[in-house]
Amino acid sequence: MKASLWLLTLVTLSWQPAISQELRIQHVVIVSPERPQPRRDATVIVKEGRIAAILESGTARPPRGGPATAATQLDGTGLYLVPGLIDSHVHLDQVPGMTPEHERLHPAMARAAREQIPRSFLYFGFTTLIDLISTPEAMARWKSHALVPDTYFCGGAPLIDGYPTNYTPKPARYASMPYMIVEPGSESTLPKGIEAAAHSPEAVVTRMKADGAICVKTFFERGFGGVHDLPVPRLETIRRLAGAAHAAGIPVLLHASSVEAQTFGLDAGVDVMVHGLWNWNDSSTTTEVTPAVRTLLDKLVARQVGWQPTMQVLIGIRDLYSTSFLSDPMLTRVLPADLLEWYGTPEGHWFRDSMSDTPITDPKAREAQVQSVFALMLSRNDRATAYLAAHHANLLFGTDTPSAPTYANPPGLNAWLEMHRLVAAGVTPAQIFQAATLSNARALHLDREVGTVEVGKRANLLLLREDPTRTVEGYSRIYKVILGGRVIDPSELAADRAH
Ligand SMILES: [Zn+2]
Numbered sequence: 001m002k003a004s005l006w007l008l009t010l011v012t013l014s015w016q017p018a019i020s021q022e023l024r025i026q027h028v029v030i031v032s033p034e035r036p037q038p039r040r041d042a043t044v045i046v047k048e049g050r051i052a053a054i055l056e057s058g059t060a061r062p063p064r065g066g067p068a069t070a071a072t073q074l075d076g077t078g079l080y081l082v083p084g085l086i087d088s089h090v091h092l093d094q095v096p097g098m099t100p101e102h103e104r105l106h107p108a109m110a111r112a113a114r115e116q117i118p119r120s121f122l123y124f125g126f127t128t129l130i131d132l133i134s135t136p137e138a139m140a141r142w143k144s145h146a147l148v149p150d151t152y153f154c155g156g157a158p159l160i161d162g163y164p165t166n167y168t169p170k171p172a173r174y175a176s177m178p179y180m181i182v183e184p185g186s187e188s189t190l191p192k193g194i195e196a197a198a199h200s201p202e203a204v205v206t207r208m209k210a211d212g213a214i215c216v217k218t219f220f221e222r223g224f225g226g227v228h229d230l231p232v233p234r235l236e237t238i239r240r241l242a243g244a245a246h247a248a249g250i251p252v253l254l255h256a257s258s259v260e261a262q263t264f265g266l267d268a269g270v271d272v273m274v275h276g277l278w279n280w281n282d283s284s285t286t287t288e289v290t291p292a293v294r295t296l297l298d299k300l301v302a303r304q305v306g307w308q309p310t311m312q313v314l315i316g317i318r319d320l321y322s323t324s325f326l327s328d329p330m331l332t333r334v335l336p337a338d339l340l341e342w343y344g345t346p347e348g349h350w351f352r353d354s355m356s357d358t359p360i361t362d363p364k365a366r367e368a369q370v371q372s373v374f375a376l377m378l379s380r381n382d383r384a385t386a387y388l389a390a391h392h393a394n395l396l397f398g399t400d401t402p403s404a405p406t407y408a409n410p411p412g413l414n415a416w417l418e419m420h421r422l423v424a425a426g427v428t429p430a431q432i433f434q435a436a437t438l439s440n441a442r443a444l445h446l447d448r449e450v451g452t453v454e455v456g457k458r459a460n461l462l463l464l465r466e467d468p469t470r471t472v473e474g475y476s477r478i479y480k481v482i483l484g485g486r487v488i489d490p491s492e493l494a495a496d497r498a499h
Contacts, residue, residue: 022046026057027042028079029041049459049485049486051455079479082433085462085475088397090399090401091132091133119147120493121415124413125462131152133154134155139153150450156177166230170191216245246269253273255275257276257278273308275313275400276308276385278381280293300393311421313400317403320349389427396440397436459485462475462478462482
């Protein structure tokens with residue numbers, strides 16, 4: 001028994017096609033965002049992890065050296081070959097819903113979850129991820145797993161003591177955010193040990209770029225959930241940050257979910273708003289786009305500033321109160337069964353319970369109450385997103401997975417839920433496809449590498465059973481995921497695959 005298992009392992013390992021081996025995908029329909037029309041009956045040849053040629057299937061010759069040459073052949077008849085998807089807003093350092101303390105208490109469960117999470121993004125077609133607040137150390141940890149999407153990171157540049165550093169007690173917060181910025185002129189009021197010169201906008205950009213960051217993430221947030229007085233940066237400071245980033249050739253992404261914050265971002269010259277618009281800074285309850293909101297949205301369209309609706313941010317909080325969320329069968333595809341079970345325990349509900357002093361005696365009643373609390377913000381974000389989609393704004397696909405220590409933003413699946421929410425708001429599948437491929441690649445300056453099916457690009461591709469410009473359903477039943485030329489069957493990626 002042991003020997004045959006060992007043999008099976010050996011066979012499985014040697015079966016994995018080597019990256020240098022040629023891959024030929026034949027008779028496939030190419031759907032790629034830069035093409036006005038699909039290209040039918042094509043043969044795509046992949047060598048050394050990149051797209052080497054795209055030919056008419058009839059004219060594609062057998063691999064040089066004749067049939068003896070080792071080439072993996074995939075028959076693409078009836079399938080669509082599309083670029084692998086990009087999620088331009090994720091956070092990869094934590095297991096959703098667990099604190100570092102929980103991980104210490106349940107080490108085996110946490111380890112299995114960490115091994116699974118990168119696979120879950122791939123399972124739903126995400127071959128490229130951008131972690132918006134990371135460090136080289138955290139990236140190395142993430143990339144140490146067996147199978148991981150291509151991952152890049154932004155340096156998080158919050159204002160000292162501003163959002164989101166407020167979640168970490170002083171003085172630990174100063175060590176956890178190496179790229180935090182201080183307002184020029186505030187030198188005399190800085191906590192001990194913090195050197196103003198090392199945290200000027202220019203110094204922070206230089207340091208994160210040297211560390212390998214491809215973007216700057218900064219924040220304009222006065223607070224929410226009872227907090228409204230967090231310090232926010234001055235306009236001039238973020239202008240300097242944007243100036244330094246653009247001089248270094250990297251984009252600036254702003255956490256901004258209110259009219260005030262996104263207007264600030266436009267004035268400061270940032271490139272991407274990494275949230276939708278659920279705070280309209282008014283006391284009314286209208287969901288019709290108001291003149292003030294329209295002014296902002298029109299400017300976003302005119303300047304083609306990147307805009308991530310991040311529909312699932314609020315839903316990931318709301319669904320902590322759902323009486324049915326944890327029984328969604330889709331969850332078993334992306335997270336191990338023991339972790340899902342733990343989420344349902346009193347310990348697993350720690351984050352939900354930390355948000356309220358009143359214990360839940362009637363779960364159904366609480367669920368309904370929370371639904372109504374979130375309804376206005378959700379429909380306002382829907383309306384703003386629909387307006388931008390109808391006016392051809394530069395929509396980007398970013399999920400903010402997970403947006404908080406919530407289990408209700410599960411890896412990979414959260415993106416598919418986001419797509420459904422976008423469709424319900426009025427965004428077309430074609431717009432979602434464009435946002436999750438070429439628009440994301442351009443916004444993050446990755447379009448020479450990924451984002452389309454073109455010769456020279458990295459072979460991060462999906463073979464789908466449905467045309468993604470017509471429906472988003474195909475992403476939940478992908479035929480093959482191709483990562484850097486390696487062909488992966490989704491059944492190998494699912495959390496509930498047979499071990
Ligand atoms: Zn985020």
